[in-house]
Every structure is written in structure tokens, then in C-alpha cells.
Amino acid sequence: MPGRASGARHQTGSNRFKRRVVRYGHFDDEGREYVITRPDTPLPWINYLGTEAYFGIISNTAGGYSFYRDARLRRLSRYRYNNAPLDMGGRYVYLRDDDSGEFWSPSWQPTQNELEDYSCRHGLGYSIICSTYKGIRGETTYFVPLGENLEVWRIRVTNERKTQALVSLFDSIEFCLWEAQEDSTNFQRNYSTGQVEVEDGVIYHKTEYRERRDHFAFFACSASLAGFDTQRDSFLGPYRGWDRPIVVEKGKATDSVAHGWQPMGCHHVKLELAPGETKEVIVLLGYQENPKNDKFDPPGSQTINKKRVKPIIARYLQPAAVEQAFTDLRDYWTRTLGILQVRTDNEHVDRMVNIWNAYQCMVTFNMSRSASLYESGIGRGMGFRDSNQDLLGFVHMVPARARERILDIAATQLPNGGAYHQYQPLTKRGNNDVGSGFNDDPAWLVLGVAAYLKETGDSPILDEPVPYDNATGTETPLYEHLQRAIQYTLDRLGPHGLPLIGRADWNDCLNLNCFSETPGESFQTTENKEGGVAESVFIGGLFVLAAQELAGLAKLRGDNAEANRSLAASEQMTDVVQKAGWDGAWFRRAYDYFGKVVGSRECAEGQIFIEPQGMCIMAGIGLENGMAQRSLASVRERLATPHGIVLNQPAYTYYHLELGEISTYPEGYKENAGIFCHTNPWLMIAEAMVGNGERALDYYLRINPSAREEISEIHRCEPYVYAQMIAGKDAPTPGEAKNSWLTGTAAWNFVAVSQWILGIRAAHDGLRIDPSLPAGWGGFSAMRRFRGARYNITVHKAPGSAGRVTRLTVDGRETPGNLIPLPTRPGQSFDVEAFIQ
Numbered sequence: 001m002p003g004r005a006s007g008a009r010h011q012t013g014s015n016r017f018k019r020r021v022v023r024y025g026h027f028d029d030e031g032r033e034y035v036i037t038r039p040d041t042p043l044p045w046i047n048y049l050g051t052e053a054y055f056g057i058i059s060n061t062a063g064g065y066s067f068y069r070d071a072r073l074r075r076l077s078r079y080r081y082n083n084a085p086l087d088m089g090g091r092y093v094y095l096r097d098d099d100s101g102e103f104w105s106p107s108w109q110p111t112q113n114e115l116e117d118y119s120c121r122h123g124l125g126y127s128i129i130c131s132t133y134k135g136i137r138g139e140t141t142y143f144v145p146l147g148e149n150l151e152v153w154r155i156r157v158t159n160e161r162k163t164q165a166l167v168s169l170f171d172s173i174e175f176c177l178w179e180a181q182e183d184s185t186n187f188q189r190n191y192s193t194g195q196v197e198v199e200d201g202v203i204y205h206k207t208e209y210r211e212r213r214d215h216f217a218f219f220a221c222s223a224s225l226a227g228f229d230t231q232r233d234s235f236l237g238p239y240r241g242w243d244r245p246i247v248v249e250k251g252k253a254t255d256s257v258a259h260g261w262q263p264m265g266c267h268h269v270k271l272e273l274a275p276g277e278t279k280e281v282i283v284l285l286g287y288q289e290n291p292k293n294d295k296f297d298p299p300g301s302q303t304i305n306k307k308r309v310k311p312i313i314a315r316y317l318q319p320a321a322v323e324q325a326f327t328d329l330r331d332y333w334t335r336t337l338g339i340l341q342v343r344t345d346n347e348h349v350d351r352m353v354n355i356w357n358a359y360q361c362m363v364t365f366n367m368s369r370s371a372s373l374y375e376s377g378i379g380r381g382m383g384f385r386d387s388n389q390d391l392l393g394f395v396h397m398v399p400a401r402a403r404e405r406i407l408d409i410a411a412t413q414l415p416n417g418g419a420y421h422q423y424q425p426l427t428k429r430g431n432n433d434v435g436s437g438f439n440d441d442p443a444w445l446v447l448g449v450a451a452y453l454k455e456t457g458d459s460p461i462l463d464e465p466v467p468y469d470n471a472t473g474t475e476t477p478l479y480e481h482l483q484r485a486i487q488y489t490l491d492r493l494g495p496h497g498l499p500l501i502g503r504a505d506w507n508d509c510l511n512l513n514c515f516s517e518t519p520g521e522s523f524q525t526t527e528n529k530e531g532g533v534a535e536s537v538f539i540g541g542l543f544v545l546a547a548q549e550l551a552g553l554a555k556l557r558g559d560n561a562e563a564n565r566s567l568a569a570s571e572q573m574t575d576v577v578q579k580a581g582w583d584g585a586w587f588r589r590a591y592d593y594f595g596k597v598v599g600s601r602e603c604a605e606g607q608i609f610i611e612p613q614g615m616c617i618m619a620g621i622g623l624e625n626g627m628a629q630r631s632l633a634s635v636r637e638r639l640a641t642p643h644g645i646v647l648n649q650p651a652y653t654y655y656h657l658e659l660g661e662i663s664t665y666p667e668g669y670k671e672n673a674g675i676f677c678h679t680n681p682w683l684m685i686a687e688a689m690v691g692n693g694e695r696a697l698d699y700y701l702r703i704n705p706s707a708r709e710e711i712s713e714i715h716r717c718e719p720y721v722y723a724q725m726i727a728g729k730d731a732p733t734p735g736e737a738k739n740s741w742l743t744g745t746a747a748w749n750f751v752a753v754s755q756w757i758l759g760i761r762a763a764h765d766g767l768r769i770d771p772s773l774p775a776g777w778g779g780f781s782a783m784r785r786f787r788g789a790r791y792n793i794t795v796h797k798a799p800g801s802a803g804r805v806t807r808l809t810v811d812g813r814e815t816p817g818n819l820i821p822l823p824t825r826p827g828q829s830f831d832v833e834a835f836i837q
């Protein structure tokens with residue numbers, strides 16, 4: 001961690017909302033943890049386990065589920081969405097005082113006993129839940145070792161009493177019958193298919209293994225067992241829930257073997273604890289595949305072949321192996337986050353940039369939009385647009401995996417340059433059900449690839465042969481995919497010369513060609529009405545930006561013809577946007593099916609939208625003629641609120657058939673005047689670009705989850721990660737967040753604060769140092785690894801001064817402008833000093 005340059009450390013955000021401070025925990029920045037100290041958080045506050053193939057979500061009370069690669073097709077354990085009480089189904093452990101017969105869960109749920117103390121430490125890829133009840137302390141560390149398809153629950157039970165304690169421990173997991181959608185609907189079949197095996201105390205879940213599946217789950221325990229259960233009904237007892245399983249109440253497992261119904265796993269362990277004594281029990285839940293022709297042992301039998309899995313189980317039931325795996329996981333995150341570390345005047349900036357925002361970007365890389373408390377794991381595939389934007393936030397941490405992601409995405413592109421709106425992670429094929437026609441999609445690929453190249457300099461990627469729609473024989477260099485992406489827009493211009501919107505642009509809910517009157521119909525996929533001319537100013541701005549990026553790539557290749565063509569197209573579109581897209585004080589949003597303007601003072605509702613203000617200015621439109629500044633003033637006057645910038649104003653108060661889903665949401669929620677956090681950083685970037693670091697940081701702090709920690713009662717979602725949406729000023733619950741974790745908000749905020757406010761920005765020809773800071777700040781310091789070199793950066797700024805970098809030195813040598821040239825050989829280290837007068 002670099003040292004700070006100068007200036008006092010501001011505890012900014014100190015009751016900026018003028019509300020009673022309510023917190024449910026605190027940040028431990030040294031330990032890179034958020035420590036929750038009350039189990040009854042306003043909503044379950046979750047974390048993610050796993051980094052490669054085996055994943056899980058885990059709440060602060062041990063709720064959640066696990067899966068292998070695909071949360072729908074290979075789900076290991078059950079979770080009940082939208083349940084009452086909230087957050088049911090998890091990795092529950094029960095302790096029972098065998099003298100008194102009293103039992104409880106150290107994770108509070110599901111028994112909800114009044115615990116003497118409680119904490120849940122959510123860390124990077126692990127969670128530790130700990131509590132004490134009547135002198136017995138129970139602590140469980142949950143994590144997935146790197147490179148393994150299993151999760152560890154390391155349980156430590158301590159007797160803090162003055163006398164000996166006899167304690168029964170029961171772990172529990174309810175198996176999902178693999179396909180999560182079927183599992184929660186097809187009961188006529190499911191109630192008869194469940195199968196398990198129990199061998200040496202290990203519970204193997206093998207539903208459908210007899211037929212087409214070559215994978216099974218295992219649930220193992222390091223202690224010798226007093227018994228086990230694998231049938232849910234035997235464990236819980238008839239008409240009972242997870243809050244008072246009969247087996248736990250009675251203190252005796254029944255050794256049940258599941259045949260159909262609901263297979264589960266439970267190990268019963270008896271612990272004798274002297275005063276002060278701690279005992280450790282390791283529990284493993286894992287996933288294993290066998291080759292199709294080697295599934296059974298002995299061959300011809302129906303018994304699972306366990307020869308591959310047994311050594312893995314044996315290894316991780318050893319405390320030393322678990323300890324080592326935990327250390328390795330922590331080191332992995334130190335390395336991953338170590339690409340950029342900053343030390344500034346603001347603790348909310350530091351902890352989000354250094355820890356949580358970067359971590360959330362990695363989670364969106366792994367999960368896309370599949371599994372959270374708001375994404376059920378059975379719904380959306382990988383979004384074409386989403387994936388390209390997510391990349392902006394993680395490309396510097398995992399460049400090799402970003403490369404692979406880019407090639408996967410590009411391979412789903414259509415020959416006409418268009419894109420499937422989504423693709424499926426397991427097959428990597430475009431999703432036909434959702435189809436294409438979201439006319440902004442292709443342009444995001446250009447932004448994603450450009451960001452990758454700036455970070456890595458890996459220009460050979462542009463020559464990689466990549467197919468269209470995954471069809472063999474159609475391969476062209478990736479570079480041509482980008483050219484076709486740009487051409488796609490040029491081939492679809494409307495009467496004003498603006499890009500046609502298609503089904504929707506970034507705003508999935510602005511469906512200008514849909515005209516849906518049938519309940520339940522999808523606004524995104526329903527057949528569009530023919531013959532319209534709906535155009536998007538937003539795509540106009542996006543196109544200007546993307547065409548500039550393509551020109552940058554073309555120059556790298558010495559393809560001047562393309563560079564000139566793209567720049568000309570970009571200028572031409574800039575012109576169109578300034579004529580047809582300017583409303584006098586802000587950028588318009590669109591023209592509808594009939595050619596009527598959307599997002600204009602002429603409209604009764606929805607006069608101004610955030611998206612075109614952000615995107616057009618990021619593309620550089622209006623920077624020189626005052627339009628940008630005017631647009632930003634309008635955002636400030638009409639859209640900015642203490643909780644963030646709302647999407648549009650005035651909110652739509654009734655259903656506008658010609659606008660689609662946007663007007664289905666009650667005022668202040670989601671795309672109808674909610675604070676759609678994904679778009680806020682565009683305005684931070686725009687403010688930074690025009691040199692208003694003060695306002696850029698102000699907007700940043702309004703939605704920064706750490707800065708909102710003290711209003712947790714209002715915000716309700718986790719204070720360590722961004723949510724997709726915060727309710728806007730028109731909502732009855734302004735400031736209330738929803739849909740945390742899986743959102744493009746993560747990547748864009750990371751870009752805004754690290755690249756534009758702090759101004760450390762990868763470029764094709766070097767590393768740019770271009771901060772745009774508030775006057776009150778001192779300087780800051782940062783460590784950035786880039787293209788194999790290490791840069792120790794100190795920005796010198798006297799509090800009170802504003803403005804941009806006026807002088808730059810690299811290892812003491814004066815360097816013109818604000819660009820540090822590329823390193824000449826790997827392993828170099830540079831001391832960089834930048835001065836703002």
C-alpha cells in the first residue's frame with residue numbers, strides 16, 4: 001500500500017444525508033473484510049465463494065447455494081428465492097448442548113436464537129460467521145480452495161465455560177436435483193428420482209447418475225460420526241422447518257437413506273470439550289465428474305466410482321491442507337488487487353478502489369448476471385452489452401481471461417455486424433430466444449476490445465480468426481468484426497441521420513417499436529411493429545465514441561484508410577447529434593416510431609434523460625461549443641439528488657404504449673426515474689473531462705456504497721458493493737437500493753474513479769496521469785502495474801488548487817504532457833511525480 005502524498009484525510013460523507021446513523025457493521029480495511037455485527041440486516045448481505053468453476057453465494061446468516069459453472073444446469077444445493085422468512089436454504093450448522101438439550105445455529109439462521117455475540121466477516125472469496133451462545137462459541141469459515149471444485153466449511157467449536165461441555169454438531173445441506181428450474185417445478189418426477197450413497201461417512205448425492213449424468217456431489221466430514229441423515233423428512237420431521245429439525249431437537253441422527261423425495265446431507269458429530277478447549281471439524285461439499293466409461297466401480301455395478309474423488313476428499317479433510325488453501329486464496333486476492341492500489345484523502349475512495357469495487361468487478365466477470373439474490377441463476381445468459389462493459393472493470397486484473405472473453409463474445413456476432421443480445425456460458429452460443437436487434441450492442445464490442453488493447457498492447461488479438469454466429473468457415477480477423485460493428489450502425493440510420501434504435505439501446509426498457517398490449521409479453525423480445533423510424537441519440541453518442549476507438553486501433557495497425565473513414569464517420573455523427581439531438585439545454589433521448597421527439601422540453605413527461613448527456617460528452621460531443629457544459633448544468637438542476645442522479649424527469653406517471661417498459665415501472669423505480677447507478681459514472685467522467693473534479697467526486701460519493709454505510713437503514717443493500725438501482729426522488733422510498741452485485745455499475749464506477757477522477761488511464765502509447773480532483777484535496781499516491789512495469793505514482797497538489805497536471809517527472813526526468821511512455825523492458829519500476837499547480 002503506497003503512502004499518502006499530502007493533505008488531511010477527510011472522513012467525507014459524515015452524515016451528508018442528515019439522518020440518524022444506522023450501521024450493521026463496519027469495514028476492516030486492513031483485513032479487507034466487511035464485518036457485520038448484527039445478523040438481522042435489512043436484507044441478506046451476501047458474498048461470493050469461488051474463483052474459477054465452482055461457485056456459491058453466501059449470506060451473513062449462512063444462506064445461499066452452490067453450483068458448478070452454470071447456476072441453472074449444475075446446481076448443487078437448494079435455495080428458496082422470495083421465501084418467508086427471507087433467505088432460506090443454506091449451509092447450516094447446528095449445535096446442541098447435550099446436557100440441557102438446547103440447540104441453536106451459530107449463524108443465527110435458521111433457529112434465530114438470541115446470540116451473545118455475532119459477527120460475519122465477508123472477505124474476498126470467503127466468509128467467516130461466528131457467534132457465542134451460553135458459553136459455546138461456534139465459528140465457521142467458508143471458502144473454495146483455488147483450483148478445486150469443492151467448498152470447505154471449517155468449523156471451530158470452543159467451550160468458554162468453566163465446566164466440561166458435551167456438544168452435538170449437525171451440519172446440513174439440501175441437495176438440488178441439478179437442473180434448478182426443473183428442481184423447483186417438476187415434482188411429479190423429482191419426488192421419485194433422488195438417490196444417494198453413503199460410504200465411510202461420506203454422503204454422495206447421485207440423482208440421475210444412473211443414466212445420463214456423469215457427475216455427483218459429495219458431502220464429507222473430518223470427525224468420526226455419531227450418525228448421519230440423507231432424507232430431508234427424516235431430518236426435519238414431518239411439518240417442521242429448518243428452524244427446529246427433529247433430529248437436532250432429539251440429539252440423534254437416524255441414518256436415513258434417501259429414496260426419492262428430498263435428498264440431503266447431515267453428519268452428526270459428538271464433541272466433548274474441556275473448559276477453554278477448541279475442536280475443529282472440517283466439512284466439504286463438492287462436485288466431481290467421472291469419464292462416461294468409468295462411472296461405476298466395480299464396472300457393471302451401479303455404485304459410483306470414487307477412486308478419483310477419494311484422494312481429494314482425504315486431502316481437504318486435513319487441517320493443514322485447509323489452512324494452506326486459505327492462505328493461497330488470500331494471496332491470490334492480494335496479487336489480483338495489487339495491480340492498482342491508491343492512497344487518497346478519502347477513505348471511501350480508497351476502500352472501494354483498493355478492495356470492494358475491484359472485487360465486485362471480478363464477481364461480475366465470474367457471474368455475469370446469473371446468480372445473486374436478484375438473479376435466480378436460471379434466467380439470463382451472458383449479455384453481449386453487459387459482458388463488454390464488465391470487461392472495462394476487470395481487464396487489468398485478469399488480462400488473459402479478458403482475451404478469452406473477448407473472443408467468445410465476438411464469435412457470437414452476426415455476419416451483418418449485429419449481435420445476439422445474449423449468449424449461453426456453457427455452450428458459448430448466441431441465444432435464439434432473446435435474438436438480436438438491440439442496436440447499441442455491436443458498438444460495445446469496439447469499446448471492450450479497445451480497452452483490452454490499451455491495457456495489454458496485445459495487438460495480435462486483432463488478427464485472431466473469429467467466426468460469426470459460431471459457424472465454422474466464416475472466420476475473419478477480429479479487426480473485421482469491429483469494422484462490421486461500426487458498419488452495422490451506418491447501415492441503420494433513420495430520417496434524422498441518427499442510428500435506428502431497434503428493440504432498445506442501453507436502456508432495455510425504452511422499447512420504441514414494441515407497442516405491447518398483452519400482459520406478460522416480453523418488451524424485449526416481442527415482435528416489433530414494422531415501418532417505424534425510431535432513432536436513438538444515445539447510440540449516436542456511443543457510435544461517435546466507438547468510431548474514435550476503432551480509428552485508434554486502425555492507427556496502431558497502420559491502416560490509415562480505416563482510421564480516416566472512422567474519424568470522418570464519427571465527425572459526421574457528431575454533427576447529426578448536435579443538430580437533431582440537441583434540445584437547447586441538453587441532449588435529447590430519441591425519436592419514437594412516429595418521429596416524435598423523446599427527452600425534450602416539448603414532452604409532458606420524460607423531458608430529460610441521463611444517458612445521452614453522459615454518453616455524448618464522453619464521446620467528446622459539445623466539449624468545444626458549450627453544449628457539454630450546458631448539458632451538465634441541466635443534469636445538476638433537473639436530475640441530481642442527494643442519493644444519486646435519476647435516469648429521467650419528470651417520471652412517467654402512466655403507461656405510454658409508444659415508449660414501452662420504461663413507463664411500466666412506478667415512478668422512481670428502475671428505468672422510470674430511478675437512480676440507475678450504471679449511468680451515474682458517465683456523468684462523473686463527463687464532469688472530470690470538463691475539469692470539474694469537485695462535482696465528479698461529489699456524484700461519485702453520492703452512490704458510493706461505503707459513503708452510504710451510515711444510512712444502511714434507508715439504503716438496505718450491502719454497504720460494500722454497488723446496487724443496480726437506488727430508488728429515485730419520485731419513489732415512496734427514496735434512497736432504497738435494490739439489485740446489488742451483478743450490475744454494470746461496478747465496472748463503470750471503477751473506470752470513473754480510477755481513470756478519470758484519479759486519472760490513471762491506460763493508453764495505446766503509455767500510461768496517462770490525468771487527475772481531475774476537488775480543490776479541497778491534497779495529492780494522492782498510487783501503485784499501478786502496467787505492461788509488465790511497476791509505477792509508484794505521487795500526485796502533488798496543494799489543497800485549494802484545482803486544475804490538471806502541469807508537470808510530470810519519471811525517475812526525476814521531465815516528461816512532456818501527462819503521458820508516461822511505454823516501458824522498454826519487463827520488470828522495470830518507475831517513480832512518477834505529477835504536479836498540479
Ligand code: BGC
Pocket residue numbers: 508509524661670671
Ligand atoms: C429491467 C432491465 C433489464 C431487462 C432485461 C427489465 O425488466 O428493468 O433493467 O435489463 O429487464 O431483460
Ligand code: NOJ
Pocket residue numbers: 369383385386505506507508509671744
Ligand atoms: C440491465 C441490463 O443488464 C443492462 O444491459 C441495461 O443496459 C440496463 N438494464 C438498463 O436497461
